[in-house]
Amino acid sequence: xxxxxxxxxxxxxxxxxxxxxxxxxxxEKFFIVNTNQHYINIMSKVFFNYFxxxxxxxxxxxxxxxxxxxxxxxxxxxEKILSKEKPDYLIVQGDTNTALAGCLACSMYNxxxxxxxxxxxxxxxxxxxxxxxxxxxEEINRKLVDELSNxxxxxxxxxxxxxxxxxxxxxxxxxxxxxxxxxxxxxxPKIKENKILNILNLNKKKYFLVTAHRPESVDNISNFKxxxxxxxxxxxxxxxxxxxxxHPRTQKILNKLKIKNLQYVCFLKPLEYLDFMKxxxxxxxxxxDSGGLQEEASIIGVPCITLRTTSERQITIKKKTNxxxxxxxxxILRATKKFxxxxxxxxxxxxxxxxxxxxxxxxxxxxxKY
Ligand code: UD1
Ligand code: UDP
Numbered sequence: 001x002x003x004x005x006x007x008x009x010x011x012x013x014x015x016x017x018x019x020x021x022x023x024x025x026x027x028e029k030f031f032i033v034n035t036n037q038h039y040i041n042i043m044s045k046v047f048f049n050y051f052x053x054x055x056x057x058x059x060x061x062x063x064x065x066x067x068x069x070x071x072x073x074x075x076x077x078x079e080k081i082l083s084k085e086k087p088d089y090l091i092v093q094g095d096t097n098t099a100l101a102g103c104l105a106c107s108m109y110n111x112x113x114x115x116x117x118x119x120x121x122x123x124x125x126x127x128x129x130x131x132x133x134x135x136x137x138e139e140i141n142r143k144l145v146d147e148l149s150n151x152x153x154x155x156x157x158x159x160x161x162x163x164x165x166x167x168x169x170x171x172x173x174x175x176x177x178x179x180x181x182x183x184x185x186x187x188x189p190k191i192k193e194n195k196i197l198n199i200l201n202l203n204k205k206k207y208f209l210v211t212a213h214r215p216e217s218v219d220n221i222s223n224f225k226x227x228x229x230x231x232x233x234x235x236x237x238x239x240x241x242x243x244x245x246x247h248p249r250t251q252k253i254l255n256k257l258k259i260k261n262l263q264y265v266c267f268l269k270p271l272e273y274l275d276f277m278k279x280x281x282x283x284x285x286x287x288x289d290s291g292g293l294q295e296e297a298s299i300i301g302v303p304c305i306t307l308r309t310t311s312e313r314q315i316t317i318k319k320k321t322n323x324x325x326x327x328x329x330x331x332i333l334r335a336t337k338k339f340x341x342x343x344x345x346x347x348x349x350x351x352x353x354x355x356x357x358x359x360x361x362x363x364x365x366x367x368x369k370y
Contacts, residue, residue, distance in 0.1 A: 001367055003030040004087040004120070006078060006102030008037040010047060011292045012093045014273060015126065017051035018182035018356035019091070024054070026360070031057040033081055035074045035098045037064060040248060042270045050273055062101070067137070071101055078105030082120060088367060092145060093125045093179075094291075095138035095312075103145045125359065126178060127152035128159025129291075129312035135216070138291075142312070151366065153359055155350055158314040176358040177351020180292060184299050185353030187274065194278035196271075200243070202282075208240055209283035210265075213247035217289045217307055223327045224253060227307055228265060230329040231287070234336050235264025242287070243279060245271045285339045287332075294322050301346035303339035305332065315349050 003023065007016055023030045034056035038044045048055070058081050062074040078101060082090070090106040092099035103122055110119040124145050131139050146152060146163060154160050155178035163173050184191075197204065210231065218224045231242045245268045246254065254260075254267065261267060271279070277296070280286060286297045286304045294313040297304035298321040309326045316322035321344060325331040 001028055001089070001364060002085070002087040003028065003363075004033060004082065004085060004090045004102075005030060006033045006035065006090065006092050006098060006105075008035040008044070008098040009096045010038055010043050010270075012096060012098060013044065013047040013051065013053065014183060014292070015179045016091070016093050017047075017053060018179050018186070019125070019359060020051070020053050022356050022360045031085065031087075033058045033060065033078060033102070035060050035062045035070075035078075035101060037062065037070065037096065037098045039064075042272075043248065046272050067097060070097055071104070074098070074101035075105045075108065078102055079109050082106060082109045087120055089121050089123050089151075089363060091123045091125060092149075095126075095129065095142040095145070097137070097141065099124075099145055100141040103148050107148045121150040122148060123151045123153070123363065124149040125153045126155060128154030128161075128163040128173075130159075130162045130314075131310040131312040133310040136214075136310075139312070151362070153362075155355075156315045158318075174358075174362055176362075177355040178295055179351075179355045179359070180295050181299060181348070181351035181353050182356050184277075184296065187277070188300075191274055191277040191281055194274045196275040196278045197282060200268075200279075202243070202279075204282040205284050206240065207283055208234075208242045208285050208287060209279050210242045210244045210287040211247065211293060212244075212289045212307060213249050214289040214308065215249075217327070218247075218250045218253045221253070221257070224250075224257075226327040226329065227332075228259070228262065230327075230332045231265050232262055233329060234333055237333070238336070238340065240264075240284065241266055243268065243283070245269065245276060245279075285336060295350050297321065298347045299350055301344045303342050303344050305335045305339065307332070319347060319349065321347060 060074050060077040063069040092102045106120050106122050113119050127146050152173045153176045160175050212218055242265045244265055281300050289307045294304055294316050298316050304322040306322055306324045311324055323335040325335050
């Protein structure tokens with residue numbers, strides 16, 4: 001079995017780490033293609049190092065100034081790599097432009113062959129998520145990747161249902177959970193020991209944690225200002241600070257607006273995984289527009305407020321571990337009041353920490369079938 005893994009962004013590196021670990025342990029042949037969609041150390045190299053991920057065999061320096069420039073360079077380069085390497089599988093994770101680029105390149109490569117044996121099977125991990133909001137580039141990416149993939153690994157029944165509703169072949173769908181449950185299972189003891197609270201002079205459950213990086217939350221200046229104003233008001237009401245590790249996209253906007261610190265909002269650089277997860281674990285409530293944080297919050301048992309109008313993590317809404325508020329202060333305040341004294345359980349609906357093993361077994365067993 002030979003596998004090509006196409007990745008780049010922070011959540012892809014984190015969520016593919018347990019798969020890569022199994023492939024290393026089992027001495028399987030695999031190689032990594034990094035599109036360099038995320039390129040600064042703290043969004044990329046830090047995670048490669050921490051999770052002991054081998055250096056990418058191929059680094060495509062795809063320009064990120066426009067989506068068109070990114071796709072044309074990355075698809076072209078990945079197709080060439082596939083022609084040279086001829087792996088059995090190409091794995092992509094989630095809904096980023098990197099995932100779609102890998103998938104499209106493989107699909108283009110496969111067009112050359114009528115013999116199915118010669119085609120590279122496209123594997124989509126974290127398949128089936130839908131926000132039903134086509135204004136999000138990720139929604140388009142997810143749908144296209146699912147349509148073009150040969151093996152789909154959705155995390156929950158909600159995601160399976162979405163795939164079936166779109167008429168995708170049941171035989172290619174395998175519900176396994178989300179590999180983030182493996183990551184948290186493996187690293188929770190280390191997360192608990194982490195000393196970031198002392199370093200930042202914070203007390204357990206006495207602060208809120210916030211992240212925001214979606215174009216509609218930060219590039220849309222009106223929404224971004226609404227969020228910051230709401231944090232300032234809520235911070236005052238609860239005498240509680242918001243700790244905000246800032247994504248590079250968001251940093252650009254803060255620079256543009258010349259905002260440094262606010263009374264109740266403390267901006268930090270992006271954090272390494274253990275530091276960040278410890279901040280999450282001990283925060284009173286998590287406020288975010290991130291996809292991955294909605295999952296992690298339910299797994300570690302911290303209430304989550306999603307600063308968006310939709311969520312593709314539908315199970316978290318259903319299980320009431322997550323409230324969607326959009327950008328409206330009244331809604332954010334109402335959700336904060338609801339969650340402020342709420343004791344939340346740890347949930348296992350994203351998996352049991354053995355998700356990557358299940359994926360590995362399926363890939364090994366089904367090598368010849370597709
Ligand atoms: C991307 C994904 C998003 C995911 C997020 C994870 C798409 C369409 N979006 O969003 O689904 O949730 O990654 O964090 O694929 N930048 C840097 N250095 C970096 C990375 C980004 O400066 O290492 C800045 C650049 O100005 C870039 C901007 O951030 O133009 C946006 O980066 P991009 O990768 O396009 O989208 P993200 O917002 O990171
Ligand atoms: N994360 C991190 N440091 C940070 C912010 C987030 O390690 O400063 C981790 C977080 O624990 C989660 C992932 O990055 O596993 C989420 O990334 P992001 O929010 O950028 O992407 P999304 O999940 O929205 O695609």
